[in-house]
Amino acid sequence: MADAIQGPLQSYLDGLVPTRHPELVQMEDYARSRGFPIIGPACGHLCYEVARMTGARRVFELGSGYGYSTAWFARAVQENGGGVVHHTVWDAALSGLARRHLTAMGLDGLVQFHVSEAVAALEAQPGPFDLIFCDIDKEGYPGALPAIEPKLRAGGLLIVDNLLWGNRVFDPSRRDKATEGVRELTRLVTRSPGWVSSILPIRDGILLAYRVP
Numbered sequence: 001m002a003d004a005i006q007g008p009l010q011s012y013l014d015g016l017v018p019t020r021h022p023e024l025v026q027m028e029d030y031a032r033s034r035g036f037p038i039i040g041p042a043c044g045h046l047c048y049e050v051a052r053m054t055g056a057r058r059v060f061e062l063g064s065g066y067g068y069s070t071a072w073f074a075r076a077v078q079e080n081g082g083g084v085v086h087h088t089v090w091d092a093a094l095s096g097l098a099r100r101h102l103t104a105m106g107l108d109g110l111v112q113f114h115v116s117e118a119v120a121a122l123e124a125q126p127g128p129f130d131l132i133f134c135d136i137d138k139e140g141y142p143g144a145l146p147a148i149e150p151k152l153r154a155g156g157l158l159i160v161d162n163l164l165w166g167n168r169v170f171d172p173s174r175r176d177k178a179t180e181g182v183r184e185l186t187r188l189v190t191r192s193p194g195w196v197s198s199i200l201p202i203r204d205g206i207l208l209a210y211r212v213p
């Protein structure tokens with residue numbers, strides 16, 4: 001029943017996203033054909049909307065792939081008056097591909113590219129950031145939080161993808177490291193008085209967490 005609803009629901013939500021740059025559409029086609037896990041149109045548009053609403057100008061992404069989510073944040077930062085989006089991925093080929101896509105959209109001037117382990121790249125930056133987005137390997141989620149907290153400004157926003165993790169998070173038989181990593185990050189954020197947070201069940205579940213000043 002859930003699957004019968006889930007597919008059409010997500011297609012419906014993606015279909016509501018306004019017409020976007022042809023380069024973004026090409027990136028979506030590439031993800032579909034290669035099975036590459038991008039956040040997709042509805043979550044991308046949500047990230048763009050939230051970054052616009054909060055006036056974010058300093059954004060750090062952990063786990064940027066070939067720059068699809070980066071493009072949504074970079075457009076928001078551009079429209080907010082300019083700033084920087086940090087793109088981090090440990091694969092040089094993906095970083096190069098991201099640079100080509102962002103250049104094609106005229107957004108490369110807003111992006112700093114780091115070929116690095118993402119948490120180490122964040123720790124190397126002075127911060128503070130208005131918005132931090134996390135989409136690294138899921139077993140790394142809980143370990144990323146202590147690096148994220150001091151780099152986010154008071155009143156800043158943390159967005160984390162895959163908080164439903166293919167619905168494995170509420171299947172008690174799933175005890176693998178990735179699922180446990182998502183569960184632990186969820187516990188840490190939702191039980192802390194330092195965050196006001198919600199998981200929106202768009203695509204694979206996206207966490208919006210406000211850093212209480």
Ligand SMILES: C[S@@+](CC[C@H](N)C(=O)[O-])C[C@H]1O[C@@H](n2cnc3c(N)ncnc32)[C@H](O)[C@@H]1O
Nearest residue numbers: 038039063064065068069089090117118136137
């Ligand atoms: C889920 S994909 C990112 C998709 C991207 N956020 C988007 O929506 O367009 C995660 C990417 O980050 C890389 N990655 C995973 N964990 C990482 C880490 N700890 N440090 C750097 N890169 C990482 C993966 O190899 C992959 O290319």
